Amino acid sequence: MLDRYARRRYVDVVVRAACVIATLIALIPLISVLYYVTRRGIGGINLAFFTELPKPVGESGGGMANAIQGTLKLVFLACVFGIPPGVMAGVYLAEFGESRFGKWVRFSADVMSGVPSITVGIFVYALVVLHEKHFSAFAGGVALAVLMLPTVTRTTEELLKLVPESLREAALGLGVPQWRATLRVMLRTAAPGIATGVMLAVARVAGETAPLLFTAFSNPFWSSGFDEPTASLPMNIYNYAVSPYEEWHRQAWSAALVLLLLVLLLNISARLLVRNRVGAR
Amino acid sequence: MSVSHDISPLIRPRSKILTRFGREVNWGDFAFRRLTALLAALMIAALLAMIAAMVHGSAESLRTFGLGFVSSEIWNPVRDVYGALPFIYGTIASSVLALCFAVPISLGVAIFLSELAPAWLRDPVGFLVELLAAVPSVVYGLWGIFVLAPWLRDTVEPFLASTLGFLPLFQGQQRGFGMLAGGIILAIMITPTISSVSREVLRAVPSALREGALGLGATPWEAVRVAVLPYARSGLIGATILGLGRALGETMAITMVIGNRSEISVSLFAPSYTMASVIANEFSEATGSLYLSALAEIGLLLFVVTVLLNIVARLLVWRVGTVPVGGRL
Numbered sequence: 001m002l003d004r005y006a007r008r009r010y011v012d013v014v015v016r017a018a019c020v021i022a023t024l025i026a027l028i029p030l031i032s033v034l035y036y037v038t039r040r041g042i043g044g045i046n047l048a049f050f051t052e053l054p055k056p057v058g059e060s061g062g063g064m065a066n067a068i069q070g071t072l073k074l075v076f077l078a079c080v081f082g083i084p085p086g087v088m089a090g091v092y093l094a095e096f097g098e099s100r101f102g103k104w105v106r107f108s109a110d111v112m113s114g115v116p117s118i119t120v121g122i123f124v125y126a127l128v129v130l131h132e133k134h135f136s137a138f139a140g141g142v143a144l145a146v147l148m149l150p151t152v153t154r155t156t157e158e159l160l161k162l163v164p165e166s167l168r169e170a171a172l173g174l175g176v177p178q179w180r181a182t183l184r185v186m187l188r189t190a191a192p193g194i195a196t197g198v199m200l201a202v203a204r205v206a207g208e209t210a211p212l213l214f215t216a217f218s219n220p221f222w223s224s225g226f227d228e229p230t231a232s233l234p235m236n237i238y239n240y241a242v243s244p245y246e247e248w249h250r251q252a253w254s255a256a257l258v259l260l261l262l263v264l265l266l267n268i269s270a271r272l273l274v275r276n277r278v279g280a281r
Numbered sequence: 282m283s284v285s286h287d288i289s290p291l292i293r294p295r296s297k298i299l300t301r302f303g304r305e306v307n308w309g310d311f312a313f314r315r316l317t318a319l320l321a322a323l324m325i326a327a328l329l330a331m332i333a334a335m336v337h338g339s340a341e342s343l344r345t346f347g348l349g350f351v352s353s354e355i356w357n358p359v360r361d362v363y364g365a366l367p368f369i370y371g372t373i374a375s376s377v378l379a380l381c382f383a384v385p386i387s388l389g390v391a392i393f394l395s396e397l398a399p400a401w402l403r404d405p406v407g408f409l410v411e412l413l414a415a416v417p418s419v420v421y422g423l424w425g426i427f428v429l430a431p432w433l434r435d436t437v438e439p440f441l442a443s444t445l446g447f448l449p450l451f452q453g454q455q456r457g458f459g460m461l462a463g464g465i466i467l468a469i470m471i472t473p474t475i476s477s478v479s480r481e482v483l484r485a486v487p488s489a490l491r492e493g494a495l496g497l498g499a500t501p502w503e504a505v506r507v508a509v510l511p512y513a514r515s516g517l518i519g520a521t522i523l524g525l526g527r528a529l530g531e532t533m534a535i536t537m538v539i540g541n542r543s544e545i546s547v548s549l550f551a552p553s554y555t556m557a558s559v560i561a562n563e564f565s566e567a568t569g570s571l572y573l574s575a576l577a578e579i580g581l582l583l584f585v586v587t588v589l590l591n592i593v594a595r596l597l598v599w600r601v602g603t604v605p606v607g608g609r610l
Contacts, residue, residue: 012500016397022389023406026476029469030413033424040427085320092317105321108328114523114591115584116530118557119335122564122580126334146327153324179313207417210532210557214565234419238533241423249427256420267415271408 034260041257044250049258054220054236057245064255066222070137070230071259074216075206077141077226082148082205083198087187089149090156090194095182097157106157113150120146121211129215137223137230140216144205151204155197159190192274199270203263209234233259335584338577341570350578356543356559358567363575365582367543371460371553372583375535376528378464378549383472384521390472391479396491396505407480414473422537425466430457430538437461438550453548456540461549463539467531471524478523482516482598483509519597526590530583532557556583 048063055062089109093102124143129135163186171181187194212218217229218239233255240252342350346363353364394407434457441451486509494504510517540552541562556579567573 008500008503012502015502019389019393019397022386023393023410026386026390026413026472027406027409029421029424030409030416032428033416033420036424036428037420085323088317089321089324092314092321096314096318101318102321105324108324110595111588111591112324112328112331114526114587115331116532116557116587118530118532118560119331119580119584122338122560122577123331123334125564126338126577127330149324149327153321177307177309179307179309182313203415207419209417209419210561213561217565234417234533237419237423238537241419241426241537252423253427256423259417260420263415263417264412267412 037253037256037260040250040253041255044254045257049254053222054251057248060247062251064231064233064236064251064258066219067231067233067236067255068258070216070219070223070232071206071234071262073137073223073226073230074140074144074212074232075202077137078144078148078205079202080145081142082145082201083152086149086152087156087194087198090153091160091182091187093153093157094160094186106154109150109153112146113154116210117147117208118210118213121214124211125214132227135215135217135229137216137226137228140212140230140232141226143211143215144208147205147208147211148201151201152198155201156190156194159193159197160186162193163189196270196274199266199273203266203270206266207234207259207263209238233262331584335577335581339574339581342574342578345571346575350575351582354543354545358563358569358572361569361571363571365556365575365579367545368554368556368559368579369582370545371463371539371543372529372555372557375460375463375467375539375553375555376525378460379467379471379528380521380525382465382468383475383524386468387472387475387479387520387524388517390476391483392505394476395480395483396509397501407477410473410476413469414477418470418531418533419537421466421470421534425462425534425538429465430462433457433462433465442550449547450549453546453550455550456552458538458540459548459550459552460539460546463535463553463555464549466534466538467528470531470534471527474527475520475524478520478598479513479517482513482520485516486512515597515600519594519600522590522594522597526587526594529590530557530587532561536561556580 048061049065050063050068051065052061052063053066054064089105093106096102097106120143124139124146128139128142132139167185167189168181171185172178176184212232212235216232216235218235219229219231223230237252237255237259240248240255243249342363346353350363350365351369352366353362354366355362355364356367357363390410394403394410398406434455438451438455438457438461442455445451490508490512491504494508495501499507535555536558539555539558541554541558542552543554543559544551546553560576560580560583564573564576567576
């Protein structure tokens with residue numbers, strides 16, 4: 001009897017240890033990526049990296065100012081095209097979403113959130129690039145916005161549903177019309193949580209490369225406005241990493257460091273934003 | 282009692298009621314509802330437009346090759362003959378390999394975080410695992426080229442060849458770049474998806490089940506095995522399928538490490554090619570409408586498969602009773 005009990009205890013300890021080991025193994029790549037990106041990227045970070053254009057192969061120096069500008073441009077466009085419709089669609093789902101139409105919208109959002117980003121690239125290529133007949137920042141921004149849209153919508157819906165109904169009732173009791181109660185009371189209460197969801201979505205699309213391959217493309221020079229092919233950090237990392245030049249590899253690591261810092265900063269600040277608030281996960 | 286029943290629609294007026302009664306038809310409410318509905322309709326429109334664009338784009342290839350497209354091995358842009366089998370094989374094999382690595386590890390992480398870890402450790406470790414999902418794909422690719430692939434070439438592959446080399450899986454030239462590297466990179470990228478959805482699923486298991494098992498004298502692991510896992514099974518399968526959907530569609534990281542050669546080989550050391558990679562590499566340089574159309578058809582296949590997998594996965598996860606926000610991460 002004692003024997004069997006000892007064996008059960010033994011199995012228990014072994015499985016627990018296995019779970020701990022699995023968790024440690026899962027974290028090794030994260031640590032390794034952070035370590036190598038920092039170590040190999042830090043050397044190339046200087047003022048020129050943020051202010052100068054890339055130099056042609058063979059010349060040392062130069063920077064990625066145009067790619068940083070391009071990434072900011074693309075993210076800006078994605079926010080403009082993605083956030084307002086996404087939030088409003090989320091409001092619709094939370095407020096009136098029990099209709100059959102609402103169920104279809106929810107279903108479409110879930111389906112879209114599972115679509116591979118490369119197919120979104122093909123979609124936007126057919127929709128925008130074929131009509132304009134050239135690659136542009138605009139097309140890239142649209143592609144990123146399409147990727148953001150379902151996440152923003154569903155987050156807004158989930159968080160609005162967490163706001164206590166009594167707040168709305170109080171507002172309506174004061175004679176506020178329903179739509180103002182929704183916007184000024186419900187949406188405002190849920191705002192920090194929604195902001196977190198939006199920032200996480202922005203962080204995700206900021207690092208996306210696949211949908212930019214044939215929408216924003218890339219550009220070794222500055223691009224003006226939103227109508228020209230545009231360099232971006234993820235595209236530059238890709239192009240430089242697969243190139244055969246040592247100097248470009250170094251630049252790719254530096255770009256990766258900048259991109260990673262941007263993405264992690266967005267992620268961490270998004271999570272700090274909702275600490276101990278309504279809608280914190 | 283009956284009074285409160287009567288006034289309840291007035292306390293929480295729904296707009297359906299509002300539009301029926303005279304005064305309550307507030308133009309703001311009316312416009313607001315229409316506006317949000319219009320933007321919500323945009324979601325359905327975008328999805329339909331996506332399907333239409335993919336089908337339209339691949340029409341020429343569908344007509345020309347028919348079903349032979351998925352069974353032919355020949356991909357020859359020069360002769361304008363296209364068959365997607367090597368890419369389909371590469372995508373499936375790399376994703377299955379990724380699941381082999383990622384599922385046990387993710388389950389371990391999920392069980393650790395939801396059942397075994399002390400409370401103070403759960404959130405920080407959970408946060409770190411989610412950070413894995415935050416690292417951009419292209420950064421994993423860069424790391425894969427310069428850190429993972431050389432390590433595989435110099436350490437792991439020689440070791441596998443010398444110990445398990447009698448299996449065809451571990452034969453051939455050791456390059457570092459190939460199926461093994463692709464599978465590992467994908468596994469890293471889907472681990473956070475599978476483990477965070479699994480964790481939500483395990484959390485949704487009623488604690489009475491756990492307590493009942495523990496009360497009968499089960500050890501913590503036995504409680505998980507006999508009470509928690511059976512209840513959560515369909516949700517855990519759903520989490521795995523969500524991970525599979527992500528692995529199939531993943532593009533940049535795997536393009537950078539899998540070697541990009543359209544051969545079908547059983548060896549894990551051999552280079553391969555995936556559906557997403559061939560689109561990424563060739564789409565912007567494709568000349569000729571049939572070439573573009575064939576690439577679009579690969580995109581269509583990928584789209585259909587991932588969408589179906591996602592629907593199935595979500596149904597399974599719902600059955601356990603949780604809908605993780607943005608389950609895909």
